[in-house]
Amino acid sequence: MALRTLFSKKAFTTASGFRPIAAGDRCFLRQARGLTVAALPDLAYDYGALEPAISGEIMRLHHQKHHQAYVTNYNNALEQLETAMAKGDASAVVRLQSAIKFNGGGHINHSIFWKNLKPVNEGGGEPPHSTLGWAIDTDFCSLEALVQKMNAEGAALQGSGWWLALDKGSKKLSVETTANQDPLVSKGANLVPLLGIDVWEHAYYLQYKNVRPDYLKNIWKVINWKYASEVFDEETA
Amino acid sequence: MAMALPLAYASSVVNPFEAGRLSFSTKATKHKKHIYQFRKVTKVLAYYGLANPPYKLDALEPYMSRRTLELHWGNIHRGYVDSLNKQLANSPLYGCTMEELIKTTFNNGNPLPEYNNAAEVWNHDFFWESMQPNGGRLPWGGVLDQIEKDFGSFSNFRDEFVHSAMMLFGSGWVWLVLKTNERRLSIVRTSNAVCPLVWGDIPIISLDMWEHAYYLDYKDDVSKYVNNFMDHLISWHSATARMVRAEAFVNLGEPKIPVA
Numbered sequence: 001m002a003l004r005t006l007f008s009k010k011a012f013t014t015a016s017g018f019r020p021i022a023a024g025d026r027c028f029l030r031q032a033r034g035l036t037v038a039a040l041p042d043l044a045y046d047y048g049a050l051e052p053a054i055s056g057e058i059m060r061l062h063h064q065k066h067h068q069a070y071v072t073n074y075n076n077a078l079e080q081l082e083t084a085m086a087k088g089d090a091s092a093v094v095r096l097q098s099a100i101k102f103n104g105g106g107h108i109n110h111s112i113f114w115k116n117l118k119p120v121n122e123g124g125g126e127p128p129h130s131t132l133g134w135a136i137d138t139d140f141c142s143l144e145a146l147v148q149k150m151n152a153e154g155a156a157l158q159g160s161g162w163w164l165a166l167d168k169g170s171k172k173l174s175v176e177t178t179a180n181q182d183p184l185v186s187k188g189a190n191l192v193p194l195l196g197i198d199v200w201e202h203a204y205y206l207q208y209k210n211v212r213p214d215y216l217k218n219i220w221k222v223i224n225w226k227y228a229s230e231v232f233d234e235e236t237a
Numbered sequence: 238m239a240m241a242l243p244l245a246y247a248s249s250v251v252n253p254f255e256a257g258r259l260s261f262s263t264k265a266t267k268h269k270k271h272i273y274q275f276r277k278v279t280k281v282l283a284y285y286g287l288a289n290p291p292y293k294l295d296a297l298e299p300y301m302s303r304r305t306l307e308l309h310w311g312n313i314h315r316g317y318v319d320s321l322n323k324q325l326a327n328s329p330l331y332g333c334t335m336e337e338l339i340k341t342t343f344n345n346g347n348p349l350p351e352y353n354n355a356a357e358v359w360n361h362d363f364f365w366e367s368m369q370p371n372g373g374r375l376p377w378g379g380v381l382d383q384i385e386k387d388f389g390s391f392s393n394f395r396d397e398f399v400h401s402a403m404m405l406f407g408s409g410w411v412w413l414v415l416k417t418n419e420r421r422l423s424i425v426r427t428s429n430a431v432c433p434l435v436w437g438d439i440p441i442i443s444l445d446m447w448e449h450a451y452y453l454d455y456k457d458d459v460s461k462y463v464n465n466f467m468d469h470l471i472s473w474h475s476a477t478a479r480m481v482r483a484e485a486f487v488n489l490g491e492p493k494i495p496v497a
Contacts, residue, residue: 065457102406158353159408159429160448180407201408201448202457210313210449 037078038104040071041111049119053218055207063114066202070106070181077103105181109162112196118224128225132194132232139173146175150197151216153177160200171236192235194228284322285335285358287315290365297370300465305453313449314361321354335359336434343435356430360410360443367442369472376473380441380480383489387422394424395467398444401426402463405446413442413476415483439483441476 043063048056077099084092118124127143128136140146153175162178173194176187184193197219204215290310295303325331330338330351339359342352375391376384388394394413401424402411409428416423416438425433433440444466451462 061456069457098406161407202452205449205452206456209308210316 037075038071038107040068041114043114045117045119045122049122050117050124050222053120053222054117054204058203058206061206062110062198062203067107067110070103070110073099074103074107101186102181105183105186108183109181109196109198112193113198115227116195116197116224117219117222118226120221123226124222124224125220126225128229130229131236132225132229135173135232147220150175151213154197154199154216155213157199162196162198162200192231194231195223195225284325285318287318288362288365292370297368297470300454300469301368301451302454305450308453309445309449310361310365314358317354317357317361321351321358324351324354339432339434353430356432359434360430360432361445363440364410364443364445366475367444367472368466368470369474371469372472373467373469374473376476378477379484380473380477383422383480397424399460399463399467402444402446403460408447411444411446412440414438414440415480415487417487420487420489439479439486441479441483442471 040063043059046056047059047063050056050059077096081093081096081100084096127133133143136143136146140149154177157177160180162181162184170190176184176191178184178187184191184196197216199212199216201210204212208215287310290306294306294310297306328351330341330349333341335355335358338355339352342349342355344352375381381391384391384394388397398411398413405411405426405428407428409426409431412425412427412433414423414425414433415421418437422441423438425438427433444463446459451459455462
């Protein structure tokens with residue numbers, strides 16, 4: 001099943017070409033510039049395909065409700081931002097930043113998260129090989145050590161947060177945690193997310209209740225290391 | 238308002254009444270028992286306890302299910318109490334009241350590791366008392382007057398409270414506080430475990446916006462949760478009691494001093 005792209009561009013051209021910008025021209029300006037909206041990506045597997053590690057109900061709610069809400073609110077915030085920028089309303093532009101960071105970050109993080117998961121019968125949980133496997137052994141001693149470290153940090157994270165691990169800026173892997181929906185770039189412009197695990201309570205509460213360590217132990221059975229390897233190889237090439 | 242009071246008991250004193258022994262004994266045996274007990278007492282321990290909510294766990298149905306309370310109070314809140322006691326076992330912060338502990342460990346914005354557990358224990362105690370069965374609807378008397386004075390009308394306050402809860406990004410709490418410096422009521426949003434006590438303000442009502450507080454009952458429908466809280470759960474009795482106490486610390490009006 002092909003994944004839809006994260007962003008779909010809709011560009012319109014005007015027949016009249018360029019002319020000086022006036023107040024009533026906003027609609028033409030938007031069409032000429034092109035309207036970029038975020039879209040909810042499809043999952044490459046069924047909602048129930050990750051059982052028993054993650055229940056189908058959680059996957060459905062997580063994808064259709066939470067991620068969709070981030071996408072919708074992100075698009076709304078972007079629209080408002082465009083309006084504010086066109087009007088030159090600096091305080092509105094600044095005020096919208098936290099909504100953009102939260103909802104945009106949520107969209108980015110979850111889009112990566114869906115790709116990080118794979119059903120067991122399609123290769124989920126298979127440990128990484130070759131380049132990524134060696135890099136993990138170099139930087140963390142072993143896969144088990146990495147898993148342990150990530151579980152410890154994920155369980156210790158207070159409140160809501162992400163836990164995009166294995167990023168590679170200076171050609172080294174590291175485990176990072178971010179708060180709320182902050183994307184990994186907010187921790188460093190050179191950090192590339194390879195593997196993220198959502199530790200917001202909505203990601204596991206219905207099934208694991210408040211026992212986050214159990215969720216973290218079980219999610220490794222459906223982690224898609226192939227995707228992480230692909231990204232790693234691309235970035236190190 | 239600290240419900241979690243330090244409880245002290247000696248580690249191995251036997252209460253003769255509990256042990257089923259007679260309340261009277263000869264002077265000689267009493268004396269022996271007395272010395273024996275003192276010899277056995279090695280360490281006095283104090284710890285924080287988990288207080289029960291002021292209602293049965295199913296009393297808030299159907300707006301907050303018994304299962305939610307069982308998990309939220311029984312597992313999560315209890316977990317914080319146990320973690321706190323473990324952390325304080327060998328700590329110099331031993332023996333404070335809960336409020337003192339929170340202010341000290343917040344450390345003006347560089348929280349010490351005990352802060353999270355301490356604040357969450359206090360926050361949850363406060364939250365249980367901020368709700369009651371058959372709650373909601375309107376406040377009355379002084380609380381209503383103050384709300385109308387500071388927000389214009391009750392419905393303005395309600396809208397602002399709901400809006401603030403919906404605008405919270407991530408885990409946190411929404412509070413109705415009495416600001417000590419500005420001497421007015423205000424709605425405050427805090428992240429994770431932060432509690433308005435650390436700024437010297439006096440909380441009146443709180444709402445837990447962590448997902449574990451509503452996910453089992455409402456899944457992702459946050460606005461229904463917040464509206465149900467405002468309409469059916471919020472305890473204006475508690476709010477009134479807290480306001481009365483707060484007025485001993487904050488002067489909300491000009492004192493009426495009779496002119497001779």
